Structures are given as C-alpha cells and as structure tokens.
Amino acid sequence: VAASEFDLIRRYFADATGTRADVALGVGDDCALLDVPAGQSLAVSMDSLVAGRHFLPADCPEGVGHKALAVNLSDLAAMGAHPAWTLLSLTLPQADEAWVEAFMQGFSRLANAFGVQLVGGDTTRGPLSITVQVSGFVDAPTALRRSGARPGDRLFVSGTLGDAALALRLRQAADVPAELAERLDRPMPRVALGRLLRGHADAAIDISDGLLADLHHVCEASGVGARVELNKLPLSGPVQAACRTGDWQLPLSGGDDYELLFSVPPTDAAELQQLCARAQQPVREIGEFTAGQGIVLIHPDGRETEGAPHGFDHFR
C-alpha cells in the first residue's frame, strides 16, 4: 500500500531514534521494551505544550521541538536523574511536513545532545499541541525531592532569572535581543547540575512557574519558610535594567526560566559552590530557608515584604 501522509510524517521521528543498548524494542510496535539498569529507579515526567498558551502557531517549529523536550528534561534535572528515553505525541491540524521536519530537528538535536532516544509516540489530527514523556535513571536515595529543605538551609538558584519573561514581554512590542530570545525559545535543561547536586542538596525544583511560585512549592512540601535577598538575585543586564524601577516581577514571577532552585545545608554550602565553580555551573546563594511559613523578600533598602507566590496558573 502507498504510504499515507501519516506514515510520511512519522519518518521524521527517525532522527531521534538513536541506538541505546537499553532499548530492546523501539518505535513501531504496540509498546517499546526498555531495560532499567539494576539498582536504579526510574524517574518519569510528562508535560504538554499547547499552541496559543505555551507557544504560538507561528513560532519557529524548530524552537517548539526543542522546548517541548527541554521542559521535560528539566524535570529530570530537578530530580538529579540521568535522561534516557522519550515518547512524543503530536497533534496537528494538518499533515504539514515542513513543520514536522523542523519541529523534529529541534527535538532530535536536543535528544541527541543528552543521549535520549525516542522510543514511541503517535500523531493525530487536531488542534496543535505536543505532549512529551521522559524517563531517566536515578539512585532513589540520592534523588532530589521538593520535600527535603530544612530551616537554616541555604537557598540557591542556577543561571539568571527573568530572561525568558523579558523576552516574552519584548516580543509583543519590539525586536528581542538574540540572547534573550534564546532563553525563552531554547532553554537548556540543567541536567549536569542536577546530577552534581545529588548528595549535596536537601531539596530541588526547576523554576518553570517563576521563582516565588516554585519556591513556594518547595516550602509547602518541606514545611518551611524562606527569606530571599533581592539584591542577590542573579540577573542579566537587560533584566537588571528592568528591575531598577523597583519592579521585581520579571525575576520573581516570570516563568519559563528552567533554572534549578535548591537547598543546601549551611555546612555544605561552601564546598558545593566550589564544586559548581569547577564544573562551570553558575549558581548563586540568594537566601535561606526558615522555620515557620511564608516567603519574606528583603529589598535592597532593607525593607521586608511578603513574597506571594504569583506563579503562572493555567486556569487564571
């Protein structure tokens, strides 16, 4: 029989179907068959990107493909897990080969960069959306959970905060500097940092909803509060400029950063900073976890305010 449009599209999946030895059976059967290394737990996560909400139909499809996988790998990073396999479900209004080819270029390039193999998925006609599932390995006792932060732990973040939110804000008005656009469209999951934090961090999360919202998740899961010193926040030049007006919304509530937020016992903080410096992983201590509830923001002038977790909520 002649190949249908459906078959034609699935050809592009092949770019991401590598040759991991632990894949006994990959794309093309009812299920994939996979082998988890002895002694390791499986870490799994799944996230959807919906057109008009997480990206625009006119966005560069290569970037959408990158991001659909990146946001999922970021969840593995936040557990300290080593990425292994992915499943992809694509829903498309029509069989647009050019779009799928570019989408899969972005997806496959990132998958190959992290040694991740595409082992299955499906393609359906419908409103444009993407669901990606990822699996990785981690030694369960060293996995970085949200619930392990303790009063007195130092509060760290990686990279810089607010760049993606600034890119999104500028995009609506004007051209966006390339380095900001890159932070919004092609976030790099902090997989290596997550692996490095095992055995050092008490808790970790990836910053997808904004610093305060995700810090709130850690505080709630751990039964602690936190203090954040605003003048310690790691900011790029453009975000620093935007904050000079006293509006800290970008770094505090801007989503899509995909940096890691983590807690480190005070006795371990100096050593961890050295480890990160040697591994060229940019991390910054921005505050501490406290007994009790709530997040306190310490402003540059010493004033203290409550940090309400204004995260991104899909139903608001």
Add this chain to the structure above:
Amino acid sequence: VAASEFDLIRRYFADATGTRADVALGVGDDCALLDVPAGQSLAVSMDSLVAGRHFLPADCPEGVGHKALAVNLSDLAAMGAHPAWTLLSLTLPQADEAWVEAFMQGFSRLANAFGVQLVGGDTTRGPLSITVQVSGFVDAPTALRRSGARPGDRLFVSGTLGDAALALRLRQAADVPAELAERLDRPMPRVALGRLLRGHADAAIDISDGLLADLHHVCEASGVGARVELNKLPLSGPVQAACRTGDWQLPLSGGDDYELLFSVPPTDAAELQQLCARAQQPVREIGEFTAGQGIVLIHPDGRETEGAPHGFDHFR
C-alpha cells in the same frame, strides 16, 4: 495561598493514585520515582484522544476517562505486559470540575481494576484532549512483537469484531443497543489474554485500526502474507445481520475493537485453544499466515479477493 482552580482539579487525580509498593514517589514532585522488578523489561506506550476525532465533547466524560486509559492498556496487552503505572495529561477549555470528576471516575475505576497507579501528569487550558502514557512489565524474551508471525502460523482473534464500528454508525442515526454502546465507549483491554499468550503466540497486535489494517501491520513487520476466512469471523448478532448484505466493512475495517490478533504455530494451536477456553478467554481461529505478501479474503461462497488494509488514518 488559596487553592487555584488548577489545584482543585488535580484533587480528582487522587482517586487513581493507589499505593503500589514499587512507587517510591508518586504525584506531586518534578518526577515520579518507580522501581522495575529485577529481570523484567519495561513496556511503555502513549496515546492521545482528541475531542471531535476520537470522541465528542458531549460524550459521557466517565466513558472518555475509561477509554483514554483502556486504549493504552490494550497496547500493553498486545505485548503480553503486566500493567503498572500511568501518567495523564489533560487539556481542557475551562476548569470544569464536574467533567473532570466524572472523567476521573471512569479513569480511576479502570486503573484500580488493573492495579494501575497514576503517578503524575499535568492539566492545561486548551482545546479538549487527553494524552495517557502507560508502563508495564514483561520478560523481554516472551514479549509479543508484531514481527514474529511465520508462514503456516494460525491466525487468531479474540472477542467479536465490528461492534464498536456498528455502535458508531448507529449513534449517528438512532439509539444504540446498550451492549454495542459498551463496546464503543468502554472497551476492556485484553490484558489477561495477552499474559496467557506469552510463550505460545509468535506475534500479536491489538485491533485498534480495524482487522485488515492491523493484520497488515503484522504481515509487514513479519514479512508474510495472510488468508482470512470471512465465515470464521467472530461476530455479534447485530454485526452478523449487517454483514448479510455482503458488506463486510464493519468487522474488516471498523476500528476501536481493542481485541487481540495473534499468530500461533500450527503445532501449538490446539493446546492454546484449550488454555483459552479454561481461562474463559474467547478466541477464534480465522485463517493463517502465508509465505509471500498480501492478504487474501475467502468469501463464504469460496470466492477469493484481495483484502486491502483500509484502516483508520487520521490524516485521510
């Protein structure tokens, strides 16, 4: 902080978050942490259901919840895998609590019936669609692949064929008999049969796209042809009546049956039929696999025609 609508909806996920001992960490962190039994391979699959294509927005949400999981468990059944865990991604136009509650009732009831635990997922605003990922365990050498059918193997199917397609056809015109509607809305994945077939069947697939389309998949993967005797097809009374006009489209090309199609070496066929009878698994030999290519249909009058795989193609 006050619970958002988002949080309210996720409460209903709790019905399906059981207490499997192999779930080290379930819903609520960046990833779930899971333990695969030593010596077992992981079987994984993922499928999306899109409103307007796989179901209608006005369909009973409890049935949609059942079916979203059932079609995925059917993929595990077709590999002979034992179901274990599931991830759920729900995209909804609005935070409709009543819809989600009913959806999760259908989803959770089926999950609990098969001992499957919901270990993660997300909820997003957007056009109504559902993506479900499932994982199960199987001893890799006994897994039922599509590629193992050999010339001379007997061709079997389970249950009856065409009921779901007839229910769909009738639904557009009139009331549907309850037992037909059940076959369309609440298919039961043949998990026990799949487990039983390990070590007996050379190849298996679940019939989601229609008998001929899925038989074609097996033939292509195995490099064989097949002969199907139409008067051996297992048909319910209503489908039998529809076929009396000589139109075999319902059992041959009707999708959504979720029965298993499998190949059995001729020396093993009698024993397998006894095993299935004892396990109260209805199976029927309907033909055989042949050397060469193509599917031949043997009509009740002895006439032979070519069986073109008119499966359901989402992009046609």
